[in-house]
Amino acid sequence: MLSFGLTIIRHGETQQNKDGLLQGQGIDSPLSEIGVQQAEAAGQYLQDVHFTNAFASDMKRAMQTAEIIVKKNKTCSNLDIVTAPSLKERSFGIAEGGQVEDMKNMAKAGGQLIPEYTPPNGETMDQVKVRISSFLTSLFQQMADEHQDKMCHGDSFQPEGPLVGRPDDGVQNVFPHALVVSHGAYMRVAMRYFVEDLACTVPPEANMAQVFSACPNTGMCRFIVTLKCYDTGVQLSGMRCVFVNRRDHMRAENN
Numbered sequence: 059m060l061s062f063g064l065t066i067i068r069h070g071e072t073q074q075n076k077d078g079l080l081q082g083q084g085i086d087s088p089l090s091e092i093g094v095q096q097a098e099a100a101g102q103y104l105q106d107v108h109f110t111n112a113f114a115s116d117m118k119r120a121m122q123t124a125e126i127i128v129k130k131n132k133t134c135s136n137l138d139i140v141t142a143p144s145l146k147e148r149s150f151g152i153a154e155g156g157q158v159e160d161m162k163n164m165a166k167a168g169g170q171l172i173p174e175y176t177p178p179n180g181e182t183m184d185q186v187k188v189r190i191s192s193f194l195t196s197l198f199q200q201m202a203d204e205h206q207d208k209m210c211h212g213d214s215f216q217p218e219g220p221l222v223g224r225p226d227d228g229v230q231n232v233f234p235h236a237l238v239v240s241h242g243a244y245m246r247v248a249m250r251y252f253v254e255d256l257a258c259t260v261p262p263e264a265n266m267a268q269v270f271s272a273c274p275n276t277g278m279c280r281f282i283v284t285l286k287c288y289d290t291g292v293q294l295s296g297m298r299c300v301f302v303n304r305r306d307h308m309r310a311e312n313n
Contacts, residue, residue, distance in 0.1 A: 062234035082150035101130030103307030115145035147241035151180030228300035258297040
């Protein structure tokens with residue numbers, strides 16, 4: 059058995075985010091000045107949290123965010139960041155470059171809510187789930203291959219009790235820890251996939267509407283993943299959500 063931490067973060071703000079525009083895959087924007095500040099605040103907040111692996115979408119806004127966070131980390135500032143196209147934002151087809159409000163109106167006209175709505179030429183939620191599954195498959199295998207010395211027999215992780223609001227909540231007793239930087243719509247689909255398809259448990263006090271809500275720029279979600287490891291490969295044994303869409307670093311930045 060191998061347990062590892064998984065912290066997933068949305069990229070910082072871009073000018074298109076500020077202007078209420080849909081970027082999707084067609085607009086590959088860098089971070090705005092505020093986005094850089096958000097990423098730096100996230101890096102400062104996580105500076106003492108040890109990461110053994112780092113992954114990012116291959117889009118500029120995600121890569122830039124990951125680079126800032128890793129550079130500010132005191133324990134792994136030289137960690138190589140693996141770029142993964144499977145972490146790319148959901149494609150919104152013909153709606154990309156337009157106002158988010160315009161897509162909301164398109165969804166409403168089609169009798170759908172915006173998270174489930176697929177604009178013409180865009181990706182469906184099921185298609186995004188295929189990419190999420192592909193990323194997890196490679197992530198699980200890489201974590202097992204690189205951290206075999208941390209495997210143990212029996213139940214390899216015991217929950218640590220209630221959260222205390224620390225940056226290392228949930229991972230104090232877990233050494234392997236993967237940082238992943240991705241995108242808002244992608245993370246929203248991923249959370250549904252984790253809970254509904256992978257039976258990921260959520261904190262007992264969690265409001266499910268909040269669990270499935272849109273993640274803010276540099277919002278953080280953390281999970282504990284436990285794998286069964288065999289000679290022929292790895293299998294997910296369990297997944298537990300520690301927290302969803304945390305923004306404590308932004309509150310600290312504003313105080």
